[in-house]
Amino acid sequence: MQITEGQLRRMIREALLVEAAKTPKDIVDMGIQIEVSPGDDYVDIRANQVRDDGSSTRVANFGSHLTRTSPHSPAGPCSGAYSIYWSKSKIDGLGPLLYDLMIDLVHPHPLTSDRESVSQDAKRVWDYYSKLRYDIDEEQLDDMRNTLTDDPDDNCWQASAAAWDGDETWPNSSLSKAYSRAEGGTPLLDELWELGVLKFTKSHPRFARYTSGHEQEDQGETPQISEGQLRRMVREELESASGDYAIATLGNTSTGPVYVIAYDTNKLEASLRTEREGGAATDYNGVIAGVTLKRSGEHGECNGSWHVTSSASNERGWGTRVYLAALDFLRNISSDRISVTPAAENLWKKLGKSQFVYREEFDDIKNPKTPPESDDCRMFLARDPILNSSIRLDGSIPNDVKDLVDIGDHHFRELGRNYMRHEAEMHLRRSYGELFVNMYDT
Numbered sequence: 001m002q003i004t005e006g007q008l009r010r011m012i013r014e015a016l017l018v019e020a021a022k023t024p025k026d027i028v029d030m031g032i033q034i035e036v037s038p039g040d041d042y043v044d045i046r047a048n049q050v051r052d053d054g055s056s057t058r059v060a061n062f063g064s065h066l067t068r069t070s071p072h073s074p075a076g077p078c079s080g081a082y083s084i085y086w087s088k089s090k091i092d093g094l095g096p097l098l099y100d101l102m103i104d105l106v107h108p109h110p111l112t113s114d115r116e117s118v119s120q121d122a123k124r125v126w127d128y129y130s131k132l133r134y135d136i137d138e139e140q141l142d143d144m145r146n147t148l149t150d151d152p153d154d155n156c157w158q159a160s161a162a163a164w165d166g167d168e169t170w171p172n173s174s175l176s177k178a179y180s181r182a183e184g185g186t187p188l189l190d191e192l193w194e195l196g197v198l199k200f201t202k203s204h205p206r207f208a209r210y211t212s213g214h215e216q217e218d219q220g221e222t223p224q225i226s227e228g229q230l231r232r233m234v235r236e237e238l239e240s241a242s243g244d245y246a247i248a249t250l251g252n253t254s255t256g257p258v259y260v261i262a263y264d265t266n267k268l269e270a271s272l273r274t275e276r277e278g279g280a281a282t283d284y285n286g287v288i289a290g291v292t293l294k295r296s297g298e299h300g301e302c303n304g305s306w307h308v309t310s311s312a313s314n315e316r317g318w319g320t321r322v323y324l325a326a327l328d329f330l331r332n333i334s335s336d337r338i339s340v341t342p343a344a345e346n347l348w349k350k351l352g353k354s355q356f357v358y359r360e361e362f363d364d365i366k367n368p369k370t371p372p373e374s375d376d377c378r379m380f381l382a383r384d385p386i387l388n389s390s391i392r393l394d395g396s397i398p399n400d401v402k403d404l405v406d407i408g409d410h411h412f413r414e415l416g417r418n419y420m421r422h423e424a425e426m427h428l429r430r431s432y433g434e435l436f437v438n439m440y441d442t
Contacts, residue, residue, distance in 0.1 A: 041066035075157030104186035110178035130174035183317035246408035289313035302377035305390035356395030
């Protein structure tokens, strides 16, 4: 595959954006304090860098408004999204962090770009969300003429997308979409709050758990333990009570099929004990998500890839994780060759844009265009090209997924020492099958 100079420059810019993005620790080290001003349909962010003498300098301003009511750009319902109407940062790498923070602050609404105009620096951030952030979900928005769907609720002014990517190809633009956390929640907001570098300028019902703490401090209360410490302790206790998550890779890479299953280690062990005592386990024995794959010639050689035969997830964000773990385990995978749901197609589109994969196109097994048979495969018509390709691992998957796989490997070694490994594998496979059937058997 040849890479043009323009593509190479774009890849370098995206890599630099990832490297330059500030972290919460950087915020603390740089003496930056973040102020949030919330309203019923808007959120504003101001960042100040505080010097040792107590003086400060404004280093960033960000603003967003519920798009359907925005006085800045009455641009349509936009699936309930907030849109950025102002963004400015004087410190390199601070902007991407504040965009992430804004996603948390407008939750459960998604966030989209300014609907009228977007700068080059801002465009890079939205491209980064669309192409490189597996932990961020994207939702395609329509234009005001119902070009893509008949649903009026997703209608949204696409002036900025058309300006950057063309009047006919605007749906391909990162600016035509809305973004939210794949797993929901507000992890960055919570972390900055606990670090003591973020405060709210006024109370608001949406942020009562944060603003109420400030009101107590203003009244002169001096707790022996800070609210941030208390919140962290509670979260750790809840995580301890709910168990540890892991991903297990089961099966033979010579014969297949291969199962890649995300699960709760504590719930799995509890189900094993319950069954040994004659009881019946519930809640899928801790199974959260899974994917099965096999490699066969029934649909063509398909670049030697392992193709998906089933997948299911009952918790948001975990489908992506098991696909990434499967890619790491098998190195070369492709979609189901018979049917792919729209949700799975979106997942494959995001995987195909990842910086750590290399995409290889298939040749139509029914009407091959090239002599080698190695790339011949059953093709989909009128679907995204990623479904007619295999993806090879060309780098490293995200560390948090690697950690989950490592936890799973360690857990199964421990189960093996207790002569429970085979029984645990059977539990996971059976429970994943039940999850799949219950989700898709209509």
